[in-house]
Amino acid sequence: xxxxxxxxxxxxxxxxxxxxxxxxxxxxxxxxxxxxxxxxxxxxxxxxxxxxxxxxxxxxxxxxxxxxxxxxxxxxxxxxxxxxxxxxxxxxxxxxxxxxxxxxxxxxxxxxxxxxxxxxxxxxxxxxxxxxxxxxxxxxxxxxxxxxxxxxxxxxxxxxxxxxxxxxxxxxxxxxxxxxxxxxxxxxxxxxxxxxxxxxxxxxxxxxxxxxxxxxxxxxxxxxxxxxxxxxxxxxxxxxxxxxxxxxxxxxxxxxxxxxxxxxxxxxxxxxxxxxxxxxxxxxxxxxxxxxxxxxxxxxxxxxxxxxxxxxxxxxxxxxxxxxxxxxxxxxxxxxxxxxxxxxxxxxxxxxxxxxxxxxxxxxxxxxxxxxxxxxxxxxxxxxxx
Amino acid sequence: xxxxxxxxxxxxxxxxxxxxxxxxxxxxxxxxxxxxxxxxxxxxxxxxxxxxxxxxxxxxxxxxxxxxxxxxxxxxxxxxxxxxxxxxxxxxxxxxxxxxxxxxxxxxxxxxxxxxxxxxxxxxxxxxxxxxxxxxxxxxxxxxxxxxxxxxxxxxxxxxxxxxxxxxxxxxxxxxxxxxxxxxxxxxxxxxxxxxxxxxxxxxxxxxxxxxxxxxxxxxxxxxxxxxxxxxxxxxxxxxxxxxxxxxxxxxxxxxxxxxxxxxxxxxxxxxxxxxxxxxxxxxxxxxxxxxxxxxxxxxxxxxxxxxxxxxxxxxxxxxxxxxxxxxxxxxxxxxxxxxxxxxxxxxxxxxxxxxxxxxxxxxxxxxxxxxxxxxxxxxxxxxxx
Numbered sequence: 115x116x117x118x119x120x121x122x123x124x125x126x127x128x129x130x131x132x133x134x135x136x137x138x139x140x141x142x143x144x145x146x147x148x149x150x151x152x153x154x155x156x157x158x159x160x161x162x163x164x165x166x167x168x169x170x171x172x173x174x175x176x177x178x179x180x181x182x183x184x185x186x187x188x189x190x191x192x193x194x195x196x197x198x199x200x201x202x203x204x205x206x207x208x209x210x211x212x213x214x215x216x217x218x219x220x221x222x223x224x225x226x227x228x229x230x231x232x233x234x235x236x237x238x239x240x241x242x243x244x245x246x247x248x249x250x251x252x253x254x255x256x257x258x259x260x261x262x263x264x265x266x267x268x269x270x271x272x273x274x275x276x277x278x279x280x281x282x283x284x285x286x287x288x289x290x291x292x293x294x295x296x297x298x299x300x301x302x303x304x305x306x307x308x309x310x311x312x313x314x315x316x317x318x319x320x321x322x323x324x325x326x327x328x329x330x331x332x333x334x335x336x337x338x339x340x341x342x343x344x345x346x347x348x349x350x351x352x353x354x355x356x357x358x359x360x361x362x363x364x365x366x367x368x369x370x371x372x373x374x375x376x377x378x379x380x381x382x383x384x385x386x387x388x389x390x391x392x393x394x395x396x397x398x399x400x401x402x403x404x405x406x407x408x409x410x411x412x413x414x415x416x417x418x419x420x421x422x423x424x425x426x427x428x429x430x431x432x433x434x435x436x437x438x439x440x441x442x443x444x445x446x447x448x449x450x451x452x453x454x455x456x457x458x459x460x461x462x463x464x465x466x467x468x469x470x471x472x473x474x475x476x477x478x479x480x481x482x483x484x485x486x487x488x489x490x491x492x493x494x495x496x497x498x499x500x
Numbered sequence: 501x502x503x504x505x506x507x508x509x510x511x512x513x514x515x516x517x518x519x520x521x522x523x524x525x526x527x528x529x530x531x532x533x534x535x536x537x538x539x540x541x542x543x544x545x546x547x548x549x550x551x552x553x554x555x556x557x558x559x560x561x562x563x564x565x566x567x568x569x570x571x572x573x574x575x576x577x578x579x580x581x582x583x584x585x586x587x588x589x590x591x592x593x594x595x596x597x598x599x600x601x602x603x604x605x606x607x608x609x610x611x612x613x614x615x616x617x618x619x620x621x622x623x624x625x626x627x628x629x630x631x632x633x634x635x636x637x638x639x640x641x642x643x644x645x646x647x648x649x650x651x652x653x654x655x656x657x658x659x660x661x662x663x664x665x666x667x668x669x670x671x672x673x674x675x676x677x678x679x680x681x682x683x684x685x686x687x688x689x690x691x692x693x694x695x696x697x698x699x700x701x702x703x704x705x706x707x708x709x710x711x712x713x714x715x716x717x718x719x720x721x722x723x724x725x726x727x728x729x730x731x732x733x734x735x736x737x738x739x740x741x742x743x744x745x746x747x748x749x750x751x752x753x754x755x756x757x758x759x760x761x762x763x764x765x766x767x768x769x770x771x772x773x774x775x776x777x778x779x780x781x782x783x784x785x786x787x788x789x790x791x792x793x794x795x796x797x798x799x800x801x802x803x804x805x806x807x808x809x810x811x812x813x814x815x816x817x818x819x820x821x822x823x824x825x826x827x828x829x830x831x832x833x834x835x836x837x838x839x840x841x842x843x844x845x846x847x848x849x850x851x852x853x854x855x856x857x858x859x860x861x862x863x864x865x866x867x868x869x870x871x872x873x874x875x876x877x878x879x880x881x882x883x884x885x886x
């Protein structure tokens with residue numbers, strides 16, 4: 115299953131793992147894949163700590179980072195807005211709807227004076243959609259031994275690609291439709307990630323069976339990774355069959371032993387079926403696939419809902435709510451109903467907590483058994499390859 | 501690529517082709533796949549003619565039929581409704597909206613007294629959602645040398661499965677989610693068709709990368725065919741990698757040489773991208789993936805739209821409109837904008853008219869090159885299989 119991207123990045127298996135959790139990133143790189151740390155929810159200081167930890171953990175093995183660099187930002191027309199200015203743009207009715215929801219589901223306020231570093235996973239993420247903050251994070255990352263920068267939410271700035279290339283770092287761009295490809299190629303990316311409808315997070319609406327070969331043909335000879343619906347070796351093999359050079363995975367790591375996923379959320383993910391996700395604007399303001407929860411249902415279908423706000427205004431409401439929900443979820447059934455997270459449809463196949471290494475090895479082994487089945491067509495057993 | 505379903509049905513390649521066009525059905529069976537005629541839009545008399553023609557054309561080769569047997573029908577609570585009773589339930593406002601749309605886009609009425617057999621492709625299809633008519637069609641089919649009956653829109657009646665099995669005919673059931681599987685297994689189907697979000701027609705919302713392995717695991721050892729997003733050998737290989745025993749295809753045949761697709765529609769399909777379809781209730785009243793057209797947009801997004809009607813009431817309006825649109829499309833730009841058809845996202849990869857045989861042979865050859873690439877992992881070239 116070695117493809118040119120394996121050589122390009124010095125990895126054993128073309129399995130890329132996006133995670134907000136440094137433990138997962140390190141474990142994937144140690145198992146032969148490429149761990150990729152999502153940086154958007156960190157501060158530059160904390161990122162420095164995380165990357166130092168990862169490098170100590172994995173030694174010389176390669177790893178990468180993923181940044182959200184929005185091509186268009188709310189407030190651009192006003193020359194960019196500060197966090198305080200963004201806060202001021204949230205209408206009172208939306209704020210009230212969010213607060214009333216939390217009350218309705220029995221989620222208390224946070225204890226007064228709680229520090230951002232004390233059990234508030236989302237406090238640092240309130241600036242996640244700021245371009246300046248994202249570039250400051252990348253400045254930190256560029257001082258480290260990363261091998262890959264992935265750019266979500268739009269093509270990366272050409273200057274970033276140049277800086278990365280000067281340091282021998284490869285750049286990948288996520289696309290959800292063919293029409294977005296040119297902007298990335300023009301920016302000079304080395305790899306395109308075709309993110310399909312099935313995927314967690316900010317997705318388009320083209321299914322992977324169609325999107326992957328379409329993007330492969332559109333960008334050849336630039337290598338393509340398939341993202342969306344990949345948690346097992348059969349899906350990994352399908353991605354390679356479609357012409358991708360590797361798999362970009364995310365959801366599957368949320369239920370691994372190493373993942374610092376909130377325990378209640380982990381349980382919800384393990385129980386969820388492939389029908390329990392929804393593409394909703396209720397989390398970030400942009401369409402993103404997340405678990406279907408009371409939070410998404412109330413925003414999307416309650417007749418009293420004021421409708422969701424544009425990104426990042428909606429995210430500011432969600433981040434505040436999520437901190438309250440996480441804290442309350444141990445004791446409040448209502449909080450558990452509201453609790454959600456980005457999750458792909460593949461969540462339906464995630465039914466057991468496993469170590470990261472086991473997930474990787476099982477993907478590889480299952481890929482090999484598909485390959486063996488396919489190889490049989492060329493032997494005397496060719497007449498019956500199953 | 502031979503799988504047990506090849507032996508079960510006596511076919512060379514596990515490529516199943518759904519089509520309303522007898523020429524396509526015959527050409528697929530002659531090329532080594534299994535042609536499957538959609539019967540829902542025919543009368544029993546015409547079906548008799550079509551099946552006799554196909555059998556004369558293909559000799560001893562196997563073929564099948566596909567029927568829509570709705571599990572639940574509008575009017576069931578009233579003991580079933582006649583066509584006239586259904587017509588009477590269409591509100592005046594909806595009828596007016598449909599007629600006004602046709603006027604707005606410059607589509608004239610049909611010439612007075614036009615017979616159903618004179619250039620009205622949809623006239624016979626107005627009873628397509630009647631259970632009695634569908635069973636009458638199947639009575640005709642059961643008197644022929646068919647090898648397969650596929651049941652869409654719900655599990656087949658157990659009596660039908662029994663009748664089919666007594667004649668050595670296999671029965672397949674289409675499902676769009678795991679929760680529908682048990683009803684089909686209980687009815688005794690021999691094959692499950694996992695129809696994904698990408699597919700044309702009445703689809704669910706789970707992408708193929710997730711749905712196929714999920715259904716394969718849920719029904720094992722019953723064989724599964726993958727439907728949705730399959731037009732090329734890479735996609736065929738991906739379906740087999742996911743654990744399917746074959747591919748159930750549909751859209752790809754619409755632009756073949758043999759297909760009796762309306763010439764203007766064929767052009768629209770060849771030009772369409774993967775983003776040019778929509779899951780809409782505007783055609784049949786149930787969510788179905790179709791080309792995005794002025795017809796779907798006006799029903800779904802025009803503020804003046806009265807909303808779509810339940811199936812089959814909406815279909816009665818669509819069928820009447822489609823006959824007028826087909827007739828006008830040669831000369832009216834408006835008719836061309838309204839003109840649509842069931843089409844999967846894979847329409848973005850259908851850019852050239854080809855003979856049916858070429859499509860099949862290219863699928864097989866491309867599958868074989870994927871298999872060769874996968875097989876290389878076991879040889880000295882294993883280090884670089886692309």
